[in-house]
Amino acid sequence: MAPESISDMHAMVAKYSVNLPVRPQTSVGRHMGDVVLVTGTTGSLGCYLLEALAAEPEVVRVYALNRASRDGVSLRARQRAALDERGVDASILGQEKVVLLEGDLTKPEWGLAPNVYEELHKTVTHIIHNAWRVNLLAHLPKFEANVKGLRSLIDFALTSPQPSPAHLLFVSSISVLFDAPLDGKVYEGAVPPAYAASAGYGASKWVAEEILYAAARTTPLAPLVARVGVICGGPSGSWSTDDWVPALAQSARPLGCFPDDPKAVDWIPFDIAARALVELRGVSNAAHTAHVVHTRPVPWSTLAAAAASVFATPLVPSTRWLAVLEAHARRTAPAPRLMAAHLLPFFERQIRRAERSALAFGLRDMDTARAREGSPTLADPALRQVGAEDVRRWIVYWEKVGLWDNVEQGEQTLSARL
Known part of the structure; x- marks a missing residue:
């Protein structure tokens, strides 16, 4: 797929960075406790965000905003099913402080009843914006509705009658670093557009980051861009089979081998990532950026050995595994x-x-460094590392949902998102 136009990326940033609202002169008193608006709670990370927010004593109200279903299924039913699928206790939906809302950020007042929107505008102190389209084949223009929704949240935060703008945390992705240099550390801060131009998804996240940085330079808004790395299955083992890691696991038995690598991975389980993001909800820093990855990486060989043991296949260098995969693909063309x-x-x-x-x-x-300053979880020197037991839970989950029954899955269902 052709890379995105860097000039188009800059143009979209410019389009959604102009005419930012001026802070109102009047204000209401600060609400006792945090009132959090969180978007996209029916997805995997969103379910764990909802769980973490419901468990946070300082959060007195959680508004979970999601788009309406095309098939008419209620948000409560969808949210309960999503929580059950991931092994999250759905009884949190019975908590008085958890409020589910169907809306659309691109519509005036998000399509909510006027009194509901007004209540949110008066009381929300923190925003965690997690909802974003995931389509690895779409170009940047297909994500403009997402960018428009982000701008709506910026305006909402800036015009809040509270003493200060609602704090806005944006869940970004390491996809913005897809073409970053491989040597050295990637520091927490703005990056050149060329790093993100390989695909529309990463380009759209870069555009969103830059709009937030522009707002931080020119308004009282103090946002935080939270770049989240590879998120792996949580306590229940639930990990979408649409991802590239399950694809790796599915290959072990048919190919008769599994890839090894002496280097580490910094994959972070869903529940730990969500807890860190909730801790970062009111944090900002000079760079308005934090990297949410596991701060205690584990050697890939540790995880690979556990997987190979379950699959009863030998470990081979990753280059050898790739050669076997390439040979398999050639033999079975045109339908791998x-x-x-x-x-x-x-x-x-x-x-x-x-x-x-x-x-x-x-x-x-x-x-x-900046993420650890704001998140006690990420700063914890004893933070639980991902290990062999996690691998076994992932495989049990993938077996349960039929990963090895679906060897004819098409490309459109798969995600090479990092």
Whole structure:
């Protein structure tokens, strides 16, 4: 797929950075406790965000805003099903402080009843913006509605009658670093557009980051861009089979081998990532950026050995595994039977990069100094590392949902998102 136009990326930033509202002169008293608006709570990370917010004593109200379903299923039913799927206790929906709302950030007052929107505007103190379209094949213009929704949240925060603007945390992605240099650390701060131009998804996240940085320069808004790394399955083992790591696991038995790498991975479980983001909800810093990755990386060989033991397959160097996958794809063309074969260009690129990258699978070494300053979880020297038991839980979950039954899955269902 052709890369995004950097001039188009800059143009979208400019379009949504102009005419930012002026802070109102009048204000209401600060609400006792935090009132948090969180978007996108029916997805995997969103479920754990909702759980973490519900458990946070300083949060007195949680407004969970999600788009309406096209098939008419109620938000409560969808949210309960999403929580159940991920092993999160759905009884949190019975808490008085948890309020589910259906709305659309691109509509006036988000399509909410006027009195509901007014109540949010008067009382919300923090925003965690997690909702974003995930489509690895779409170009930047397809994400403009998401960017428009972010601008609506910026305006909402700036015009709050509270003594200070609502704090806005944006859940970004390491996709904005897809083409960053492989050597050295990636520091917490703005990055050049060329790093994110390989795909529309990463480009749209970069555009969103830059709009927030512009707002921070020119208004009292103190946002935080939280770049989240690879998120792995939580306590229940739930991890979407649309991702590239399940594709890797699915390949083990058919290919008769599993890739090894002496380098580490900084994958962070959903529940830990959510807890860190909730801790960061009121934090800002000079760079308005924090990297949310595991601060105690684990050698990939530790996880690979656990997987290979379950699959009863030998470990081989990642380059050897790639050669076996390439041979399999050639033999079975034009309809590869493995999910990994559909993602062959992605694996080829990442494994080539791994020869020069600090971490396994071509991943970059992310600086976390600012994140650790704001998150006790990430700063904890005893933070639980990902280990063999996690791997076994992931595999049990993938077996349960039929990962090895679906070897004919098409490319459109898979995600090479980092």
